[in-house]
Amino acid sequence: MYFLPEKLDHYIVAHSEQEPELLQELTRETYQKVLQPIMLSGPYQGRVLSMISKLINPKSVLELGTFTGYSTLCLAEGLSSDGVIHTIDINEELVDFQRKYFDRSKYGHQIIQHTGNAIDIIPTLHTMFDLVFIDADKPNYSNYFNAVIDKLEAGGIILSDNVLWHGKVVEKLKKKDISTKAVLDYNTLLKNDDRIETVVLPIRDGLTISRKK
Numbered sequence: 001m002y003f004l005p006e007k008l009d010h011y012i013v014a015h016s017e018q019e020p021e022l023l024q025e026l027t028r029e030t031y032q033k034v035l036q037p038i039m040l041s042g043p044y045q046g047r048v049l050s051m052i053s054k055l056i057n058p059k060s061v062l063e064l065g066t067f068t069g070y071s072t073l074c075l076a077e078g079l080s081s082d083g084v085i086h087t088i089d090i091n092e093e094l095v096d097f098q099r100k101y102f103d104r105s106k107y108g109h110q111i112i113q114h115t116g117n118a119i120d121i122i123p124t125l126h127t128m129f130d131l132v133f134i135d136a137d138k139p140n141y142s143n144y145f146n147a148v149i150d151k152l153e154a155g156g157i158i159l160s161d162n163v164l165w166h167g168k169v170v171e172k173l174k175k176k177d178i179s180t181k182a183v184l185d186y187n188t189l190l191k192n193d194d195r196i197e198t199v200v201l202p203i204r205d206g207l208t209i210s211r212k213k
């Protein structure tokens with residue numbers, strides 16, 4: 001879905017950084033071999049994630065929802081030289097695919113994969129984070145926020161993906177639509193939590209930046 005007129009969207013992409021060759025390859029293989037390739041962050045959002053990570057230059061990153069590793073590699077581009085990314089996905093079938101691409105990048109040794117339910121794994125990570133990217137199952141977004149907020153450094157950033165949920169956040173809510181309800185509740189939670197300041201960006205499906213005070 002385009003939130004901007006398509007022509008303008010193409011113009012923006014054309015005048016932003018190019019997607020690295022390795023990520024183009026990862027995308028091709030994801031489309032050939034993995035269900036729901038549409039879940040990939042994609043070239044433009046990927047460059048946004050890379051840029052934000054470079055601005056922060058984090059030592060420690062947490063990603064919820066690895067999928068085939070696209071956004072992991074984008075976030076890795078900004079890591080400090082001794083930095084690490086912990087990335088969690090519930091789908092064990094993706095682990096080898098992810099590792100293949102992580103090891104082909106220069107960040108392989110800085111990426112720690114975790115397989116399982118993020119809600120169970122987050123409490124086992126005894127470390128503080130400078131940057132958290134939330135991009136797993138929508139119904140758990142608020143739970144993820146509550147699980148990570150005390151593990152975020154002051155000044156640390158939470159990026160939340162799909163917060164406009166294909167525009168459904170401004171449509172009449174259908175009773176059985178638990179994902180839209182979860183995204184609406186999540187957006188309200190971020191707006192009202194005094195520990196953070198939040199800005200929603202209309203990038204792709206909506207990307208929120210929240211900064212811990």
Ligand SMILES: C[S@@+](CC[C@H](N)C(=O)[O-])C[C@H]1O[C@@H](n2cnc3c(N)ncnc32)[C@H](O)[C@@H]1O
Pocket residue numbers: 039040041042064065066067068069070071072088089090091116117118119135136137140
């Ligand atoms: C939208 S995709 C992530 C896309 C990826 N961040 C990217 O940009 O390429 C969501 C991922 O979350 C994972 N996921 C869903 N529920 C989860 C859970 N409870 N714990 C951890 N991962 C989960 C799915 O297996 C899926 O790979």
